[in-house]
Amino acid sequence: MKRQPVDIPSCSNCENNNSIFCCLPDGELDKLSINKDNNFFKKGQVIFYEGNHPHGMYCIYKGKVKISKLGDEGKEQIVRFAGEGELLGYRSSLSNESYKATATAMEDCYICHIPKDKFSNVLDNNSNFSLEIIKLLSSDLKKSEQSLINISQKPVRERIAETLLNLKKRFGYEEDSKTLSMILTRREIGDIAGTTTETTIRTLSDFVKEGSVNLDGKKIQILDFNKLVRTANIF
Amino acid sequence: MKRQPVDIPSCSNCENNNSIFCCLPDGELDKLSINKDNNFFKKGQVIFYEGNHPHGMYCIYKGKVKISKLGDEGKEQIVRFAGEGELLGYRSSLSNESYKATATAMEDCYICHIPKDKFSNVLDNNSNFSLEIIKLLSSDLKKSEQSLINISQKPVRERIAETLLNLKKRFGYEEDSKTLSMILTRREIGDIAGTTTETTIRTLSDFVKEGSVNLDGKKIQILDFNKLVRTANIF
DNA sequence: CGCTTAATTGAACATACTCAAAATTTGTGG
DNA sequence: CCACAAATTTTGAGTATGTTCAATTAAGCG
Numbered sequence: 091m092k093r094q095p096v097d098i099p100s101c102s103n104c105e106n107n108n109s110i111f112c113c114l115p116d117g118e119l120d121k122l123s124i125n126k127d128n129n130f131f132k133k134g135q136v137i138f139y140e141g142n143h144p145h146g147m148y149c150i151y152k153g154k155v156k157i158s159k160l161g162d163e164g165k166e167q168i169v170r171f172a173g174e175g176e177l178l179g180y181r182s183s184l185s186n187e188s189y190k191a192t193a194t195a196m197e198d199c200y201i202c203h204i205p206k207d208k209f210s211n212v213l214d215n216n217s218n219f220s221l222e223i224i225k226l227l228s229s230d231l232k233k234s235e236q237s238l239i240n241i242s243q244k245p246v247r248e249r250i251a252e253t254l255l256n257l258k259k260r261f262g263y264e265e266d267s268k269t270l271s272m273i274l275t276r277r278e279i280g281d282i283a284g285t286t287t288e289t290t291i292r293t294l295s296d297f298v299k300e301g302s303v304n305l306d307g308k309k310i311q312i313l314d315f316n317k318l319v320r321t322a323n324i325f
Numbered sequence: 326m327k328r329q330p331v332d333i334p335s336c337s338n339c340e341n342n343n344s345i346f347c348c349l350p351d352g353e354l355d356k357l358s359i360n361k362d363n364n365f366f367k368k369g370q371v372i373f374y375e376g377n378h379p380h381g382m383y384c385i386y387k388g389k390v391k392i393s394k395l396g397d398e399g400k401e402q403i404v405r406f407a408g409e410g411e412l413l414g415y416r417s418s419l420s421n422e423s424y425k426a427t428a429t430a431m432e433d434c435y436i437c438h439i440p441k442d443k444f445s446n447v448l449d450n451n452s453n454f455s456l457e458i459i460k461l462l463s464s465d466l467k468k469s470e471q472s473l474i475n476i477s478q479k480p481v482r483e484r485i486a487e488t489l490l491n492l493k494k495r496f497g498y499e500e501d502s503k504t505l506s507m508i509l510t511r512r513e514i515g516d517i518a519g520t521t522t523e524t525t526i527r528t529l530s531d532f533v534k535e536g537s538v539n540l541d542g543k544k545i546q547i548l549d550f551n552k553l554v555r556t557a558n559i560f
Numbered sequence: 561c562g563c564t565t566a567a568t569t570g571a572a573c574a575t576a577c578t579c580a581a582a583a584t585t586t587g588t589g590g
Numbered sequence: 591c592c593a594c595a596a597a598t599t600t601t602g603a604g605t606a607t608g609t610t611c612a613a614t615t616a617a618g619c620g
Contacts, residue, residue: 159470161478162558169470181463184456190467213452220455221419221448227462228416232425234469235394235404241477242519243396246608276567284477289608291568307617308566323397481576511599524576526600542585543598 098128098151098200106151106175110226113218122212126204137193137201138179144189146205147180153199154261154272158281159191168282170233171196171260171272180209181227196272241284244323249283250293251322254303258312268311275308297321333363333386333435341386341410345461348453357447361439372428372436373414379424381440382415388434389496389507392426393516403517405468406431406495406507415444416462431507476519479558484518485528486557489538491517493547503546510543532556 101111102119111119128151131137137148140159155172169191172178182189183206213220240249254270261272274282280290294310297303302318304311312318336346337354346354363386366372372383375394390407404426407413417424418441430436448455475484489505496507509517515525529545532538537553539546547553 159474161474162560163478165478167474167477169473181459181466185460185463187463190470213456215452217449217452217455220452220459224416224455224458224462225420227459227466228420228422231416231462231466231469234466234473235425238404238469238473238476238519239394239396239402241473242402243398243400275565284473286609287567288569288610292608295568325397510597521577522599523578523601527576530600 098202101126101202104151104175106149109149109175110177110219110222113222114212114216118212118216118219122204122208125208126202128200128202131195131199131201133195133197135195137195137199138189140190140192141188144179144183144206146203147183147209148178148193149202149204150174150176150178151200151202153201154196155199155201156194156196156278157191158194166281167284168278170230173261177226180223183209184213246283246285246289247293247296247321248323249285250279250290251297251302251318252324253279253283254297254310254312255315255318255322255324257310258315263312266311268313269306270310270312273308333437336361336437339386339410341384344384344410345412345454345457348457349447349451353447353451353454357439357443360443361437363435363437366430366434366436368430368432368434370430372430372434373424375425375427376423379414379418379441381438382418382444383413383428384437384439385409385411385413386435386437388436389431390434390436391429391431391513393429394426401516402519403513405465408496412461415458418444419448481518481520481524482528482531482556483558484520485514485525486532486537486553487559488514488518489532489545489547490550490553490557490559492545493550498547501546503548504541505545505547508543 099105100120100123102116102123104111111122131153137155138144150172152174154174155178156168157170157172157178158166158168160166172193178193178201179189181187213223240252244252257270257272257274261270263269264271276290276294277287279294280287283290285293294303294305297318298305300317300321302312302314302321304313334340335355335358337351337358339346346357366388372390373379385407387409389409390413391403392405392407392413393401393403395401407428413428413436414424416422448458475487479487492505492507492509496505498504499506511525511529512522514529515522518525520528529538529540532553533540535552535556537547537549537556539548
């Protein structure tokens with residue numbers, strides 16, 4: 091597979107305006123653009139590793155990324171996903187710490203890198219932007235605490251159902267309005283839900299038997315959304 | 326039990342200088358003090374409930390507080406503890422959201438309340454302070470993600486051992502240099518480690534048999550710290 | 561195609577939970 | 591300070607959920 095050449099616009103012309111930068115005036119955005127560079131990552135490639143040191147932060151221009159941590163026995167736990175317009179690695183960079191997780195490209199990605207000092211400078215001079223970062227962190231923390239309580243207290247069956255629903259909410263369907271557009275291995279689904287590959291497979295095949303889901307290789311179709319909500323036991 | 330009258334100093338004279346406010350110049354600290362008020366909470370009383378709405382943030386002047394969330398079946402998960410000089414409820418307040426957890430006094434507490442607008446104002450005008458808040462959130466998020474992976478991947482025995490070690494690190498020993506100064510019920514220890522009361526009791530009594538711990542009612546003495554570290558399987 | 565990786569299935573097993581009952585501790589009012 | 595009620599701790603037995611390990615089949619990729 092060859093790298094597809096892509097023209098990367100300046101931050102102020104970036105079409106990913108769902109991003110956290112939208113609260114910044116154009117002048118400030120341009121400051122970020124000055125030293126940014128754009129990198130191509132092929133599907134499966136690692137953007138940064140847990141334990142290594144950051145020199146700035148990444149912003150996804152195109153593609154999807156998984157953020158994961160490694161447990162003691164080498165088992166992976168997927169912490170979250172990041173999509174277009176989202177930031178990666180800014181926490182470690184701002185706190186001057188090593189990366190606390192590994193970021194891996196889930197598909198071919200174009201990802202901009204912004205040097206730490208530029209980012210810090212903009213942060214210092216725009217309290218609105220600081221507040222956005224604080225809100226972002228709060229939101230991530232909320233989700234992490236919710237995952238904690240889910241994994242701690244809910245049975246695997248409910249967690250896997252909820253994982254499918256979250257994938258739907260986060261990345262939506264393909265054109266057929268039922269196939270999850272995020273393609274994951276069974277192991278990765280288990281790594282989100284906090285269970286083994288085998289249990290994931292068995293549970294998914296239960297869902298098929300029950301008619302809430304259809305499987306076509308790695309493609310997962312949600313046939314009965316409400317049933318899956320009931321299975322997930324969400325209120 | 327009667328409320329003990331206590332003189333609460335202005336924030337700039339507060340002896341809890343381990344707090345996040347230390348990066349602020351005195352003038353700014355005084356702004357926070359203007360509208361703050363101090364409240365007494367008896368052991369066991371709730372400072373705020375998950376789901377309710379914040380009007381500002383709390384700063385602990387004296388005492389210890391537990392932060393917990395309720396799972397679907399009503400089982401509690403203790404998310405973290407907060408001690409003197411630490412902030413509570415600032416996330417929800419800054420994000421204009423309801424509280425995502427419940428805060429309960431673990432002992433008699435004096436806790437200051439600072440109105441939202443004062444806090445926001447100081448945040449807007451002190452980028453150092455914003456950065457401190459960002460670092461604080463990053464640190465909480467890091468811990469939450471670590472707990473997630475622990476609960477997901479480690480056996481109960483290791484988690485309970487690690488819980489004891491964390492209680493030691495966080496709150497230290499009494500004068501005898503071996504009794505944990507944080508007193509918890511067996512249920513609460515389980516609510517941290519993500520397990521049941523019965524399993525907690527059985528595991529603690531295993532530790533006693535193995536000589537790493539001694540139990541005296543709710544008081545827990547750590548007899549062999551290194552053994553406990555090995556049990557916790559921490560590197 | 562051939563090779564590597566992923567998915568699937570089965571059976572045995574272990575960890576930790578549930579439920580029930582008894583013993584102990586703690587808190588409170590008199 | 592005591593007595594009683596309430597809460598907590600403890601123990602036991604049975605059990606379910608989910609893991610582990612091994613073997614087979616299918617899919618993806620160069």
